[in-house]
Amino acid sequence: MNAPPVTGKLLIVTYHYIRAPKAAPYPGIHPISPADFAAQVNEMRERYHMATPVEAERFLQGEASLPGPSVLLSFDDGMVDHGEAARRVLDPLGIRSVFFVTSRPLVEKKPLAVHKVHWLRANTDPRGFREEFEAALPEGWRAGNADAAERADATRRYPYDAPEDALLKTRINGKLPNDVVDAATAAMLRARNVGDAAFCQQLYLGESDLRAMAERGHCIGAHGHSHAAFSRLGAALDADLHANVDCLTQVCGAAPAWVSYPYGREWAIPPEAGALCRRHGFRVGVTLNLGWNEGAIDPALVKRINTNELAQFA
Numbered sequence: 433m434n435a436p437p438v439t440g441k442l443l444i445v446t447y448h449y450i451r452a453p454k455a456a457p458y459p460g461i462h463p464i465s466p467a468d469f470a471a472q473v474n475e476m477r478e479r480y481h482m483a484t485p486v487e488a489e490r491f492l493q494g495e496a497s498l499p500g501p502s503v504l505l506s507f508d509d510g511m512v513d514h515g516e517a518a519r520r521v522l523d524p525l526g527i528r529s530v531f532f533v534t535s536r537p538l539v540e541k542k543p544l545a546v547h548k549v550h551w552l553r554a555n556t557d558p559r560g561f562r563e564e565f566e567a568a569l570p571e572g573w574r575a576g577n578a579d580a581a582e583r584a585d586a587t588r589r590y591p592y593d594a595p596e597d598a599l600l601k602t603r604i605n606g607k608l609p610n611d612v613v614d615a616a617t618a619a620m621l622r623a624r625n626v627g628d629a630a631f632c633q634q635l636y637l638g639e640s641d642l643r644a645m646a647e648r649g650h651c652i653g654a655h656g657h658s659h660a661a662f663s664r665l666g667a668a669l670d671a672d673l674h675a676n677v678d679c680l681t682q683v684c685g686a687a688p689a690w691v692s693y694p695y696g697r698e699w700a701i702p703p704e705a706g707a708l709c710r711r712h713g714f715r716v717g718v719t720l721n722l723g724w725n726e727g728a729i730d731p732a733l734v735k736r737i738n739t740n741e742l743a744q745f746a
C-alpha cells in the first residue's frame with residue numbers, strides 16, 4: 433500500500449536587519465523595526481500554523497504533513513538583531529525558527545564584505561560612497577561605463593533599489609571577486625578608524641549566543657564561511673562549506689541540517705544543489721525563489737520570501 437500523500441503548504445519568510453530605521457544617516461540598510469517585526473509575527477501566528485524547524489524539515493522531505501498552511505521564520509547572517517528578536521518576540525511565544533550563520537566573523541573575527549558595504553553606505557552619502565569605493569578598487573576592477581545590458585540585469589536583480597545602487601550592488605555581490613570587495617571595504621573602514629573586531633562584536637552573534645539559541649530549540653543552519661555566492665565559488669565551494677559546517681558543528685554540538693544559499697536568487701544558487709546538499713549532509717537547501725512550498729518539492733531548492741514580500745504571498 434502507498435503512503436498517503438503529504439498535505440499542507442509552507443511559506444518561509446526571511447529577515448536580515450531588525451532595528452530602528454533611522455539608526456544611520458543614509459539608506460543602505462533596509463531594516464524592519466523591532467515593533468513592525470513583532471506586529472508581523474503576531475499577524476502571521478493568528479492566521480497560520482507556525483511550523484517548527486523539525487516539522488518544516490519533515491514536510492519538505494515528504495515525510496510528514498503540516499496541519500494546513502504554515503509559516504516558518506528564518507534569519508540570515510547570524511546578526512545580533514536576530515538574537516534580540518528571538519529573546520523578545522519568538523521565545524515568549526514559543527516560536528522556533530531557523531538562523532543561518534556565516535562563520536568567518538566567528539572564526540576569523542572579520543566582518544563580511546556585504547555588511548561592511550551596508551555600513552559604509554549607511555554612513556556615507558551615496559555619491560561619495562560610489563566614488564570612494566571605485567577609487568579603492570584595483571585599476572582593472574573599476575566600473576568604467578556599464579552598458580545597457582548590464583544596467584538592465586542590475587535592475588532585474590535588485591528591483592527595490594535605485595538604478596545606480598542596483599548596478600553597484602550587482603557589481604559588489606555578483607561581479608567583483610569577494611576578496612577584491614573585501615580589501616576595498618577594509619581600506620574604507622580603516623580610513624574611518626573602525627576596527628574589524630569591534631565591528632564584529634557589534635553586528636554578529638557570538639558562539640555562546642548561538643549555542644544558547646540552539647539549546648532553546650532554534651535551528652542553526654549553514655550560510656557559507658565567506659558569504660560569497662555559491663554559484664561563484666567554483667572549486668573553492670566545498671572548502672568554504674567545510675569551514676562553515678565545522679565551525680557550526682563545534683559551536684552547536686550537531687552538524688547543520690539546513691543551508692541557505694547566500695543571496696538566494698537564481699544567479700546565486702549553486703549548480704547541482706541536490707548533490708551539494710547530499711555531500712555536506714544538508715537535508716534542506718533554501719533559496720530566494722519566491723513562493724509557497726507545496727506539491728512536488730525539491731528539498732535542495734526550497735522557496736522563500738523576504739519580509740517585504742509578505743503582502744504578496746500571505
Ligand SMILES: [Zn+2]
Nearest residue numbers: 508509694695
Ligand atoms: Zn546572507
